[in-house]
Amino acid sequence: MNARESATRILEAVDESGRHYRDSLPMIASENVLSPLVRKACDSDLHGRYAEGLPGKRYYQGCEDFDTIEEIGIESAKRVFDCSFANIQSTSGTVSNMAGLKALAEPGDTITAVSTADGGHISHARMGAVGVRGLNLITYPWIESRMEPDIDAAAALIRETEPSLALFGQSVFLFPTPLQELADAAHEVGARVMYDAAHVLGLIAGGQFQDPLREGADLMTGSSHKTFPGPQGGFLLSDSDDAKFMRKINSSVFPGVCSTYHLHHVAGKAVALAEFEAFGPDYAKDTVANAKALGAALAAEGFDVMAEERDYTASHQVLTRHGDPDSGTGRDAAALLEEAGIITNMNMLPGDTKAMAPSGLRLGVPELTRLGMGVDEMQDVAGFFASVLIAGDDPAKVKQDVSEFKSGFLEVGYCFEPGPAYPGL
Ligand SMILES: Cc1ncc(COP(=O)(O)O)c(C=O)c1O
Structure with missing residues (x-):
């Protein structure tokens, strides 16, 4: 690849990455989308x-x-x-x-x-x-x-x-x-x-x-x-x-x-x-409500959700365990979910000692919330998880359903001028 081709390929990959996120459920707890302003x-x-x-x-x-x-x-x-x-x-x-x-x-x-x-x-x-x-x-x-x-x-x-x-x-x-x-x-x-x-x-x-x-x-x-x-x-x-x-x-x-x-x-x-002064309190409230709803919905689907006795979470995160400590089952679950258009990260949970082979997933709802999903949609999201990880449905088929579901949530809210979350894609 010559230098010009490198630049072209990089810009193609930038757009591909944007489309990947646009068509997926981005659930990395540390990520979010920018408002248009x-x-x-x-x-x-x-x-x-x-x-x-x-x-x-x-x-x-x-x-x-x-x-x-x-x-x-x-x-x-x-x-x-x-x-x-x-x-x-x-x-x-x-x-x-x-x-x-x-x-x-x-x-x-x-x-x-x-x-x-x-x-x-x-x-x-x-x-x-x-x-x-x-x-x-x-x-x-x-x-x-x-x-x-x-x-x-x-x-x-x-x-x-x-x-x-x-x-x-x-x-x-x-x-x-x-x-x-x-x-x-x-x-x-x-x-x-x-x-x-x-x-x-x-x-x-x-x-x-x-x-x-x-x-x-x-x-x-x-x-x-x-x-x-x-x-x-x-x-x-x-x-x-x-x-x-x-x-x-x-x-x-x-x-x-x-x-x-x-x-x-x-x-x-x-x-x-400035936008947070106007919209932040509602956004924060909705984020925590969604995380709690997701924790409960995943538990209802049969997942092992951490901290059940404390109602799963008081933040924007939910943790799920997918097997014995150090079994790598969190890593495998994250890989399978990505095939189905759900982007998460594997995470060590109590008992795990291997960062690259943990048993857990850390899930976050800040981006889904910002795109307008509420507690009802958290049931749908938990359903997609169950379809891939419990029912064993074909991830490629679930990916189509996820993409169609996500197409209803492409606008950033909680800001002065709501607009496309993935502009130009
Ligand atoms: C507790 C904590 N501190 C610091 C950081 C680092 O933040 P940044 O990625 O903005 O450097 C993170 C990242 O996720 C974090 O979880």
Whole structure:
């Protein structure tokens, strides 16, 4: 393939990928679609620009209009997340965490966090940002049946190990963290508390999950593109009134971990924040209602849905188990579902030790909800799962049914100008 052919082939694959998602049920819990206005901001001249610094204090000329954008975005973020400080520059949830770890811990310090086996994110692990910052990691005792830290044991661990930073939040995140008691223990030993809301940020802002900044978190980080439905990027949020602390957070983002911080995405985030002010609470409520409905519907179809005794979920996620730990049955189920036009991810569940051969699936409803599906449609979605994974129907045939079903849900809602979710395809 010559260079021109490479470019052509790449653009064909871009469209193929879009059509794949258009015709499927995208159920990756960390994904979402852009509203038309957010897409417009992202696809702008800002894509090529730099604005190092903060509004009004730039190292480059040409930033006057971007100052307006970032200032409006910061003020919206403070209202949406009900906080006194917002940095909207970071380019992802991981980058937000790197900035938070830089601001709140020094190399060699001890940090407590949720282990990746219990649902913590790789950026909370030695293989990720925690390791990059050279921190000594201790993980919380965990209650598998409740999918949350063992409060008493975790509080005792914090008091005993006296970390500089207690980090909370997960990638597998069904239920709110019992934060207040653990934050109290952390503050007692002089530790800062950071809550990683990457997955649940939109649910928090919409009043549907927990309120970490009122429950003891000094800093909340998050992605801007999961349950918060903006472009890919991140936030750092705090309700502190300590000017020095806020300066430290800002400087840990720039110049700490970002030089350019993707101005087109900052503009997209600012538009998404404005849309969230108008539509976010309804979106968050509908997302959680759909996840609960999906959990119940899958259980009714005969699936082993985690946390039955807690009504399956209080977030945007549902977990299903498909066989014995380490059996690879989650991986096999994900592959079969994709053949049927349902995009999910395999996931380790309690007892699994092999990340590439787990027994579980993690399912998310943020995108389906944004496209207008409600609790009734969750019954249909569960029916497709049962058809492929329980009845053993031909995935190619189910794929046609899924595609036809999906053709009724191609418009992004919860935004100022609802429009095509997969434009131009
Ligand atoms: C808890 C948690 N933190 C951080 C991240 C990283 O976010 P990003 O993909 O925006 O870097 C994720 C990603 O899913 C996550 O689940």
